[in-house]
Amino acid sequence: xxxxxxxxxxxxxxxxxxxxxxxxxxxxxxxxxxxxxxxxxxxxxxxxxxxxxxxxxxxxxxxxxxxxxxxxxxxxxxxxxxxxxxxxxxxxxxxxxxxxxxxxxxxxxxxxxxxxxxxxxxxxxxxxxxxxxxxxxxxxxxxxxxxxxxxxxxxxxxxxxxxxxxxxxxxxxxxxxxxxxxxxxxxxxxxxxxxxxxxxxxxxxxxxxxxxxxxxxxxxxxxxxxxxxxxxxxxxxxxxxxxxxxxxxxxxxxxxxxxxxxxxxxxxxxxxxxxxxxxxxxxxxxxxxxxxxxxxxxxxxxxxxxxxxxxxxxxxxxxxxxxxxxxxxxxxxxxxxxxxxxxxxxxxx
Amino acid sequence: xxxxxxxxxxxxxxxxxxxxxxxxxxxxxxxxxxxxxxxxxxxxxxxxxxxxxxxxxxxxxxxxxxxxxxxxxxxxxxxxxxxxxxxxxxxxxxxxxxxxxxxxxxxxxxxxxxxxxxxxxxxxxxxxxxxxxxxxxxxxxxxxxxxxxxxxxxxxxxxxxxxxxxxxxxxxxxxxxxxxxxxxxxxxxxxxxxxxxxxxxxxxxxxxxxxxxxxxxxxxxxxxxxxxxxxxxxxxxxxxxxxxxxxxxxxxxxxxxxxxxxxxxxxxxxxxxxxxxxxxxxxxxxxxxxxxxxxxxxxxxxxxxxxxxxxxxxxxxxxxxxxxxxxxxxxxxxxxxxxxxxxxxxxxx
DNA sequence: ACGAGTAGCTTAACCGGATAAGCAGGCCGT
DNA sequence: ACGGCCTGCTTATCCGGTTAAGCTACTCGT
Numbered sequence: 001x002x003x004x005x006x007x008x009x010x011x012x013x014x015x016x017x018x019x020x021x022x023x024x025x026x027x028x029x030x031x032x033x034x035x036x037x038x039x040x041x042x043x044x045x046x047x048x049x050x051x052x053x054x055x056x057x058x059x060x061x062x063x064x065x066x067x068x069x070x071x072x073x074x075x076x077x078x079x080x081x082x083x084x085x086x087x088x089x090x091x092x093x094x095x096x097x098x099x100x101x102x103x104x105x106x107x108x109x110x111x112x113x114x115x116x117x118x119x120x121x122x123x124x125x126x127x128x129x130x131x132x133x134x135x136x137x138x139x140x141x142x143x144x145x146x147x148x149x150x151x152x153x154x155x156x157x158x159x160x161x162x163x164x165x166x167x168x169x170x171x172x173x174x175x176x177x178x179x180x181x182x183x184x185x186x187x188x189x190x191x192x193x194x195x196x197x198x199x200x201x202x203x204x205x206x207x208x209x210x211x212x213x214x215x216x217x218x219x220x221x222x223x224x225x226x227x228x229x230x231x232x233x234x235x236x237x238x239x240x241x242x243x244x245x246x247x248x249x250x251x252x253x254x255x256x257x258x259x260x261x262x263x264x265x266x267x268x269x270x271x272x273x274x275x276x277x278x279x280x281x282x283x284x285x286x287x288x289x290x291x292x293x294x295x296x297x298x299x300x301x302x303x304x305x306x307x308x309x310x311x312x313x314x315x316x317x318x319x320x321x322x323x324x325x326x327x328x329x330x331x332x333x334x335x336x337x338x339x340x341x342x343x344x345x346x347x348x349x
Numbered sequence: 350x351x352x353x354x355x356x357x358x359x360x361x362x363x364x365x366x367x368x369x370x371x372x373x374x375x376x377x378x379x380x381x382x383x384x385x386x387x388x389x390x391x392x393x394x395x396x397x398x399x400x401x402x403x404x405x406x407x408x409x410x411x412x413x414x415x416x417x418x419x420x421x422x423x424x425x426x427x428x429x430x431x432x433x434x435x436x437x438x439x440x441x442x443x444x445x446x447x448x449x450x451x452x453x454x455x456x457x458x459x460x461x462x463x464x465x466x467x468x469x470x471x472x473x474x475x476x477x478x479x480x481x482x483x484x485x486x487x488x489x490x491x492x493x494x495x496x497x498x499x500x501x502x503x504x505x506x507x508x509x510x511x512x513x514x515x516x517x518x519x520x521x522x523x524x525x526x527x528x529x530x531x532x533x534x535x536x537x538x539x540x541x542x543x544x545x546x547x548x549x550x551x552x553x554x555x556x557x558x559x560x561x562x563x564x565x566x567x568x569x570x571x572x573x574x575x576x577x578x579x580x581x582x583x584x585x586x587x588x589x590x591x592x593x594x595x596x597x598x599x600x601x602x603x604x605x606x607x608x609x610x611x612x613x614x615x616x617x618x619x620x621x622x623x624x625x626x627x628x629x630x631x632x633x634x635x636x637x638x639x640x641x642x643x644x645x646x647x648x649x650x651x652x653x654x655x656x657x658x659x660x661x662x663x664x665x666x667x668x669x670x671x672x673x674x675x676x677x678x679x680x681x682x683x684x685x686x687x688x689x690x691x692x693x694x695x696x697x698x
Numbered sequence: 699a700c701g702a703g704t705a706g707c708t709t710a711a712c713c714g715g716a717t718a719a720g721c722a723g724g725c726c727g728t
Numbered sequence: 729a730c731g732g733c734c735t736g737c738t739t740a741t742c743c744g745g746t747t748a749a750g751c752t753a754c755t756c757g758t
Contacts, residue, residue: 002494004469006714017738022716030717032736049469053405054714057743062402064450077433077647078631080426087425090453099472101413102451104439120353120398123448145351227635253635256605260637263612282427286576286602287636288609298426355744366708371746379747381706403744406713 005048013042025050056122064099065089065309066124068114070131075226076104078253080281081298082130085152088302089128096310098125112141119147125313128152128305132197150309152301153198154330162312162329164305168198171294171336172205175248175276178338180213183347184246184274188219188237190230190258192250199250202278206248217242223254230254234261238273245347246274252283255291259343270345280339289342296336304331354397362391374399405471413448414438414658415473417460419480424575425453427602429630430647431479434501437651438477445659447474461490468496474662477501477654481546499658501650502547503679511661511678513654517547520643520685521554524597524625527687529562532696533595533623537568539582539607541599548599551627555597566591572603579603583610587622594696595623601632604640608692619694629688638691645685653680 007021014021016035023030024039025048031039056062067089069082076082086100093100101124105111115138118124126148129138136156142149143160154163179187189206192199203220210218219237223229230249237244238261249255255277259269267273269289277284280293308329356370363370365384372379373388374397380388405411416438418431425431435449442449450473454460464487467473475497478487485505491498492509503512528536538555541548552569559567568586572578579598586593587610598604604626608618616622618638626633629642657678 002468004471008714018715019717019739020737023737026716028717030736035736047469049466051406051714052470052472053402053411054743055716056402057400057406057714057745058716060743075631076436077429077431083426083432086451087453090451094452100451102435102439102449103443104436117398119351120396121401122353123401227631231635253631256632257635260635260639263637282424282576282602283605283632286580286606286609288612290609357744367745368709368747369707372707375746377747379706384706400744403713404746406715406744407746409713 004051005043005046006051007048010039010043010046010048013046014039060122061313062122062125063097064101064124065093065126065128065306065313066101066103066114066118067128067130068103068105068111070105070108070111072106078227079225079251080283081251081279084281084298085130085302085305088299088304089306090302091299092303092306092310098310108137112138115142115145115147119145126150126309128309132156133195134197134200136197148309148312150305150312152305155332156197162308162331164301164308164331164333166296166301166333167335168201169205171278171338172202173209174338175294176206176209176213176218178340179246179248179274179276179344180215182246182274182344184244185214185216185347186242186244187215187217187246187248188221188244189248190233190237190250190254191220191222192225194222202250217244219244223250225251225254227253227257230257231261234258235265238262238265238267245272246276246344248276248278250278252277252279252281252291252293255293255343256283256287259287259291270343271348274344274347276344278336280336284341287343292341292344293339294336295339296333301333304333353400354392354395355400356397359388359392359395359397362395363388409471410662411471411474412446413450413473414442414475414477414655414662415450415452415463415467416477416479417452417454417463419454419457419460421455427576428574428600429632430600430628433630433647434479434651434654437648437653438655439651440648441652441655441659447659457486461487464491464494464496468494475499475658477658481505482544483546483549485546497658497661499654499661501654504681505546511657511680513650513657513680513682515645515650515682516684517550518554520627520687521551522558523687524643525555525558525562525567527689528595528597528623528625528693529564531595531623531693533593534563534565534696535591535593536564536566536595536597537570537586537593538597539579539586539599539603540569540571541574543571551599566593568593572599574600574603576602576606579606580610583607584614587611587614587616594621595625595693597625597627599627601626601628601630601640601642604642604692605632605636608636608640618692620697623693623696625693627685629685633690636692641690641693642688643685644688645682650682653682 007018011018011021020031021039024036103114129149130152132151132153139159149161151163154165156163221233249258258275262269262273277291277293280295284291284293356367360367360370369380370388373385452463478498479501481500481502488508498510500512503514505512570582607624611618611622626640626642629644633640633642
């Protein structure tokens with residue numbers, strides 16, 4: 001079993017004091033170039049890696065960011081979204097030697113508890129807030145703690161920290177106009193969880209766009225994002241008297257489930273029914289026909305979120321409180337692009 | 350912005366020394382019941398949460414475990430497996446106030462580097478080793494460091510730490526016998542990555558079983574687990590002269606892709622082709638027909654892994670090195686159960 | 699009544715870094 | 729030649745916990 005090297009070991013080997021070693025390793029003035037070089041060489045040779053706890057204790061920073069995911073254990077795996085987001089976050093963090101701490105929680109209360117604990121323990125320097133709600137307890141809670149945070153989604157009105165978000169209004173229009181152009185007059189959308197911010201934004205944008213086009217019917221049904229509900233609602237919609245000729249799903253999982261139901265009912269896709277998935281993922285290309293999707297680059301999105309959080313943490317360390325300039329950090333990403341694939345086609349009236 | 354409470358604050362409020370507070374909070378002897386109660390009350394009232402770095406520094410334990418995932422950023426999301434595993438791990442950890450640190454790496458070398466860094470930094474008390482290979486560098490590496498670890502998979506010969514694993518031999522037999530009984534005589538298996546331990550185990554078990562039944566042909570093709578390859582290989586298999594009447598996929602993602610290809614080729618499922626997915630996930634129930642799968646409870650599996658790792662860490666703290674008794678910790682979980690669904694049926698020769 | 703033992707606390711050292719303050723010695727100007 | 733001022737290093741303190749060792753006052757046995 002290998003032994004851990006401390007700066008005291010290096011100091012002894014180099015014949016200098018601990019302080020000198022610290023100055024040398026951190027690139028601070030206080031040691032000559034000759035000594036610095038020697039110390040760095042010895043440190044490298046001995047394979048020195050600083051003890052996190054010791055450094056954290058000194059500098060009051062954990063070099064870690066946290067993410068709490070609030071989804072039931074059994075369903076969290078199915079949505080590729082989070083893993084892609086996390087892998088994007090990781091890509092940025094690794095560069096900056098930051099670590100990522102993950103926690104899965106069941107309720108908002110639990111989530112708030114986690115943030116309080118992380119903050120009190122100084123376990124993380126900042127957090128990502130996912131699944132923003134239309135009125136989200138967490139925003140003020142985290143801001144009151146003084147815990148740097150980035151809202152993964154938005155826009156967030158008067159937030160006390162930055163948001164990284166996509167415009168969902170334009171894609172909402174795009175998709176409905178696309179379907180209208182294809183001749184669809186009866187459309188339905190199986191929306192996400194009602195309390196979520198982006199669901200609300202899409203709801204409104206879709207309603208508005210639909211009002212501007214003369215659809216015969218433009219239904220909207222809320223769901224919980226699971227495949228089961230996606231399938232169930234699809235089945236109901238397709239059994240109704242004037243069934244829609246096109247269905248838009250708020251995530252890829254429900255769209256895949258919807259496609260399954262269409263197959264089950266013997267419907268030809270896209271001849272008898274067009275399907276669109278919000279949130280493209282490799283999943284959408286596995287099916288036949290492949291699903292027309294609204295494509296976003298989730299890993300890139302995660303990377304951007306991490307970048308903003310790191311900047312914010314850097315700022316928080318430098319100056320005092322994250323002032324109102326934090327909002328200036330907010331980043332609006334490229335809206336989702338429509339990727340037409342085999343699941344959409346002209347409406348055959 | 351709230352202020353963080355330290356034991357010094359509590360000591361001042363209670364009119365005792367830091368030491369007394371520490372004894373009281375940790376349930377150690379050295380303070381009277383009256384004082385202890387008083388200190389606990391004050392700590393609770395002030396909302397005391399110990400600083401992680403300080404505690405870690407003192408007790409040389411991070412109260413954190415780590416998991417490094419080695420998959421390309423873009424494809425990691427698609428497999429529900431990891432998220433389910435993680436959520437299971439979390440379920441156990443939260444109970445023990447342990448944290449989980451996640452890192453996504455690209456290569457084995459990077460992964461080893463991560464373990465070395467985690468160990469040197471004392472960032473984690475133990476790690477989970479996923480995706481075991483047939484001859485895995487990481488086993489000795491991590492054991493040499495003296496970093497407690499649990500092999501997520503197995504069995505592992507002469508490993509210096511426990512493994513949590515499922516038998517894959519029995520399910521291999523189950524599935525081939527099931528297909529044989531259904532009348533299938535030409536079967537194919539799209540296996541996982543060749544270097545992986547469980548791929549090798551399944552390969553051998555399937556070959557052996559197939560040899561015992563008089564299949565006309567029992568093909569095996571290795572893949573990289575992605576939907577693309579699953580689709581591509583399926584397409585090739587189905588275009589061959591004597592195409593198989595049943596295909597077994599080593600994961601759910603490829604099975605879904607395979608189903609897509611079958612639809613694309615206009616094959617009736619299960620009349621003209623039976624499909625089986627290894628590793629059940631909600632994904633398998635989204636399609637039509639639903640995929641016959643080999644079901645394992647992945648969250649429970651993750652929970653078990655975490656439990657074993659925590660035990661191991663506890664043991665490591667108590668005594669010196671994790672001796673040979675570590676192997677006794679190894680846990681064999683219930684083998685995957687065949688869940689017949691719509692994607693398999695009698696072979697119509 | 700007196701020493702031993704113990705309960706109950708305080709003090710101080712320690713974990714491994716960062717960093718302010720202190721202190722030699724060399725170089726400078728005048 | 730001497731005070732002032734860097735340069736380059738050491739010493740000491742701190743971060744916030746844990747914990748061994750020390751001290752005090754009280755109980756108890758003989």
